[in-house]
Amino acid sequence: RNGIARNRPLAEFFKALPSFTTPPCGEVEAGRAQRIAEELHRVDFAIPEGFDDLRFWPIGLAGAPKHPLRDGSRLLVMSPFLSKSFVEGAFADRARGVLITTLPALAELPEWPEGLEDVFTLADSASPEPDDSESEEVFGQAATGLHAKCYVLDNGHRARVLTGSANATASGFGRNVEFLVELEGSRQKVGVDALLAGEKDATRLRDLLQPVAGPVTAPIEDAGAASIEKLLDEAQTALSCKPLVLECDTDAGPDGLYELRVICATAVSLPNVVSVKCWPVTVRAEQAKAFLGSATPASAFEVSALAVSEFLAFRVSAGEGPLEQSVEFDRRLPLTGGPANREDLV
Numbered sequence: 001r002n003g004i005a006r007n008r009p010l011a012e013f014f015k016a017l018p019s020f021t022t023p024p025c026g027e028v029e030a031g032r033a034q035r036i037a038e039e040l041h042r043v044d045f046a047i048p049e050g051f052d053d054l055r056f057w058p059i060g061l062a063g064a065p066k067h068p069l070r071d072g073s074r075l076l077v078m079s080p081f082l083s084k085s086f087v088e089g090a091f092a093d094r095a096r097g098v099l100i101t102t103l104p105a106l107a108e109l110p111e112w113p114e115g116l117e118d119v120f121t122l123a124d125s126a127s128p129e130p131d132d133s134e135s136e137e138v139f140g141q142a143a144t145g146l147h148a149k150c151y152v153l154d155n156g157h158r159a160r161v162l163t164g165s166a167n168a169t170a171s172g173f174g175r176n177v178e179f180l181v182e183l184e185g186s187r188q189k190v191g192v193d194a195l196l197a198g199e200k201d202a203t204r205l206r207d208l209l210q211p212v213a214g215p216v217t218a219p220i221e222d223a224g225a226a227s228i229e230k231l232l233d234e235a236q237t238a239l240s241c242k243p244l245v246l247e248c249d250t251d252a253g254p255d256g257l258y259e260l261r262v263i264c265a266t267a268v269s270l271p272n273v274v275s276v277k278c279w280p281v282t283v284r285a286e287q288a289k290a291f292l293g294s295a296t297p298a299s300a301f302e303v304s305a306l307a308v309s310e311f312l313a314f315r316v317s318a319g320e321g322p323l324e325q326s327v328e329f330d331r332r333l334p335l336t337g338g339p340a341n342r343e344d345l346v
Helices: 005-020 027-040 084-091 192-196 220-241
Strands: 051-059 074-078 097-100 116-122 150-155 158-164 178-186 209-211 244-248 258-264 274-280 299-303 311-318 325-332 335-337
Touching: 005 027, 005 051, 051 158, 074 084, 074 192, 084 097, 150 192, 158 192, 220 274, 220 311, 220 325, 274 299
Parallel strands: 074 097, 097 116, 244 335
Antiparallel strands: 051 178, 074 150, 116 209, 150 158, 158 178, 244 258, 258 299, 274 311, 311 325
């Protein structure tokens, strides 16, 4: 019945989410978000074993604190991406810092900052063996490598552990909208040394890491992969922000199909080395067509009444041969036209 003060940042974050949607969120959805935000004020979250306090950290909202890595004489950072300015600031005035990241990310640090004592990457043995029966894929690609973002701060006899979506970059803790959850407990149980400790007859995090002796230069293929990944990220951002709409015929053709067109209010300009395909999520990906990025001509699909959808999938690709990378995502777009009895048919 009573509100819980520590939940307020989480509730405020959820309340703000409808303001970030493209196209703008409808009144019904915004009302649901508001209701959930109000309910979150009164949720008593169970704290995991080993910890005794909990805190929520929204990042990037107006008025939200942007630097949760306060206090602490020692810091461990685990992140697949880094920026030089963030790392230098995070480890400044701290001793015996620990960094767990990837080799391409380490190439962003020509010199390691003072206070950084140990640097690790994932060992080759950390990659799971293929197992068709239990394989888990994300956007059609196996989830491998380092993805976790985790920050551990020792402060006297206490330790704080933060995990969530924010990478160890200036954007992750400044420009982006991110979220972290903080758990606090005894340094002996949940601090930096406890996280890196070994255990007999058990595989712990330290067993999956290999040390890096000094600053590294990324191999050419890794540097190329990082460049392609940046291109994909920029292309996805451009496609996510552009005003796109779906336009559908109100009457079916002689074959009983409807033409569904992707209309761009303004042309979408992408680098020549990037290719984009799209398709309604209600049809097979094999029916994808090139995204033309213009109002005329438009990318068009012949679909049944049941396959007329507001959701359009995208596949963005860049690179050639072993360096080729792709990312898939979808957008909900405003839909005009379509069969009058579509909802009844569904």
